[in-house]
Amino acid sequence: xxxxxxxxxxxxxxxxxxxxxxxxxxxxxxxxxxxxxxxxxxxxxxxxxxxxxxxxxxxxxxxxxxxxxxxxxxxxxxxxxxxxxxxxxxxxxxxxxxxxxxxxxxxxxxxxxxxxxxxxxxxxxxxxxxxxxxxxxxxxxxxxxxxxxxxxxxxxxxxxxxxx
DNA sequence: GCCAACGTTGGC
DNA sequence: GCCAACGTTGGC
Numbered sequence: 001x002x003x004x005x006x007x008x009x010x011x012x013x014x015x016x017x018x019x020x021x022x023x024x025x026x027x028x029x030x031x032x033x034x035x036x037x038x039x040x041x042x043x044x045x046x047x048x049x050x051x052x053x054x055x056x057x058x059x060x061x062x063x064x065x066x067x068x069x070x071x072x073x074x075x076x077x078x079x080x081x082x083x084x085x086x087x088x089x090x091x092x093x094x095x096x097x098x099x100x101x102x103x104x105x106x107x108x109x110x111x112x113x114x115x116x117x118x119x120x121x122x123x124x125x126x127x128x129x130x131x132x133x134x135x136x137x138x139x140x141x142x143x144x145x146x147x148x149x150x151x152x153x154x155x156x157x158x159x160x161x162x163x164x
Numbered sequence: 165g166c167c168a169a170c171g172t173t174g175g176c
Numbered sequence: 177g178c179c180a181a182c183g184t185t186g187g188c
């Protein structure tokens with residue numbers, strides 16, 4: 001088994017917040033509805049069970065990293081693509097070769113200190129973080145081990161850092 | 165296969 | 177609410 005990798009997942013908290021995940025059954029949800037091919041490729045091919053996730057709130061106030069989660073099920077066909085009532089329904093996706101994928105994520109814990117985007121921008125060691133690059137709209141992003149440690153530290157995560 | 169038009173994302 | 181950046185669509 002390879003060591004866990006690190007990712008950042010964006011969510012608009014008005015639609016689904018870290019608190020929503022924390023309150024969900026088994027603190028787990030299906031992370032689907034992603035309709036971008038680059039993000040799809042990551043969900044399908046790269047995210048593995050045991051990988052660690054920064055849960056990021058976007059298009060809201062405040063913007064920033066709210067909590068930590070873990071991938072508990074690797075990529076599988078996203079059921080919402082076949083659901084005509086779902087906003088992310090894709091009538092053109094063939095059942096035999098589904099176009100879109102989801103993973104399951106489980107909340108590990110809220111960061112003791114919410115880490116605002118503006119604070120991330122002020123940290124020089126995070127200068128290359130995908131989230132902070134111009135026009136980085138990808139909703140599933142890779143995070144390096146050192147970025148992971150820095151963000152958790154900024155979030156006041158106590159004790160042993162997951163993934164370090 | 166090019167690329168203009170269009171739609172969406174998402175920070176500010 | 178604005179608008180830059182980006183992805184997708186569709187005419188040719």
